[in-house]
Amino acid sequence: xxxxxxxxxxxxxxxxxxxxxxxxxxxxxxxxxxxxxxxxxxxxxxxxxxxxxxxxxxxxxxxxxxxxxxxxxxxxxxxxxxxxxxxxxxxxxxxxxxxxxxxxxxxxxxxxxxxxxxxxxxxxxxxxxxxxxxxxxxxxxxxxxxxxxxxxxxxxxxxxxxxxxxxxxxxxxxxxxxxxxxxxxxxxxxxxxxxxxxxxxxxxxxxxxxxxxxxxxxxxxxxxxxxxxxxxxxxxxxxxxxxxxxxxxxxxxxxxxxxxxxxxxxxxxxxxxxxxxxxxxxxxxxxxxxxxxxxxxxxxxxxxxxxxxxxxxxxxxxxxxxxxxxxxxxxxxxxxxxxxxxxxxxxxxxxxxxxxxxxxxxxxxxxxx
Numbered sequence: 001x002x003x004x005x006x007x008x009x010x011x012x013x014x015x016x017x018x019x020x021x022x023x024x025x026x027x028x029x030x031x032x033x034x035x036x037x038x039x040x041x042x043x044x045x046x047x048x049x050x051x052x053x054x055x056x057x058x059x060x061x062x063x064x065x066x067x068x069x070x071x072x073x074x075x076x077x078x079x080x081x082x083x084x085x086x087x088x089x090x091x092x093x094x095x096x097x098x099x100x101x102x103x104x105x106x107x108x109x110x111x112x113x114x115x116x117x118x119x120x121x122x123x124x125x126x127x128x129x130x131x132x133x134x135x136x137x138x139x140x141x142x143x144x145x146x147x148x149x150x151x152x153x154x155x156x157x158x159x160x161x162x163x164x165x166x167x168x169x170x171x172x173x174x175x176x177x178x179x180x181x182x183x184x185x186x187x188x189x190x191x192x193x194x195x196x197x198x199x200x201x202x203x204x205x206x207x208x209x210x211x212x213x214x215x216x217x218x219x220x221x222x223x224x225x226x227x228x229x230x231x232x233x234x235x236x237x238x239x240x241x242x243x244x245x246x247x248x249x250x251x252x253x254x255x256x257x258x259x260x261x262x263x264x265x266x267x268x269x270x271x272x273x274x275x276x277x278x279x280x281x282x283x284x285x286x287x288x289x290x291x292x293x294x295x296x297x298x299x300x301x302x303x304x305x306x307x308x309x310x311x312x313x314x315x316x317x318x319x320x321x322x323x324x325x326x327x328x329x330x331x332x333x334x335x336x337x338x339x340x341x342x343x344x345x346x347x348x349x350x351x352x353x354x355x356x357x358x359x360x361x362x363x364x365x366x367x368x369x
């Protein structure tokens with residue numbers, strides 16, 4: 001049986017950031033590390049089907065992993081992107097109240113942002129907002145200047161390069177079917193029938209992380225949460241965007257509302273909405289949601305013309321809380337929780353997972369004795 005020091009399962013942005021952190025923290029003589037990815041390319045799951053936003057850390061409960069790792073990860077990501085020449089832009093965003101009844105919610109978001117250490121968020125009146133974004137209709141807005149966008153694929157390629165330069169290997173088309181957790185190591189069972197033993201295993205399989213964890217013999221089932229899938233549909237804007245910043249409505253249950261984001265070329269897209277589905281493979285944009293997008297977007301951009309929206313793409317949030325539950329925090333579950341030596345499971349790493357990825361890597365290092 002082949003033996004390595006460590007394995008990270010999943011080559012999305014979080015898996016690659018974790019692998020980079022682990023191999024860089026390892027002694028130089030124990031850097032036999034693998035990233036095992038079921039697909040034939042890196043970042044084909046949630047990492048390539050999101051908004052590519054660098055979140056400031058505004059929305060999350062005080063003291064939660066989402067709040068602390070987002071703020072830490074945001075600063076790390078801006079610094080890393082600047083150092084490595086990865087495309088990014090600190091464009092800022094506006095969170096808008098389109099009616100007076102939403103003002104208390106906007107005030108609550110402002111207070112939560114400041115509690116989380118995001119002290120540059122400020123409340124603006126309608127006239128100030130209109131001067132910044134003339135096409136925007138609102139009664140007030142929060143301005144978050146430290147929100148931005150990043151080339152997520154460029155980021156993943158850079159993380160992969162760091163991992164490989166430190167001696168790691170990314171193995172594509174290498175699905176893991178299960179594992180046996182032993183005192184001497186964790187034996188991974190591969191789809192081709194082979195086995196691989198590692199001293200450290202990180203399950204960063206994203207949407208399928210709970211499914212895979214259930215296949216780990218020696219891991220008590222009470223430590224594996226139920227997986228839920230919240231699809232987000234995106235529609236792109238035909239023509240030039242009238243906005244230079246990201247535009248978000250007041251958040252809704254399970255998501256941040258149908259918001260406008262920009263890519264690095266200035267192209268605008270709207271979404272994601274929240275559509276609970278039964279399978280992580282449900283990646284077709286739901287055409288019946290198109291009219292809902294027009295209705296929601298026109299609340300803050302009344303001039304959106306008929307026919308301007310085109311079906312873009314859909315992504316799935318890897319949730320561990322259901323439609324009737326309070327939103328779950330990130331779950332970084334190490335040996336101190338489940339008692340399995342050398343194993344870390346990452347569950348529910350949805351937004352702001354991209355922003356938090358470098359900080360999550362450090363957190364996984366800390367979770368391993």
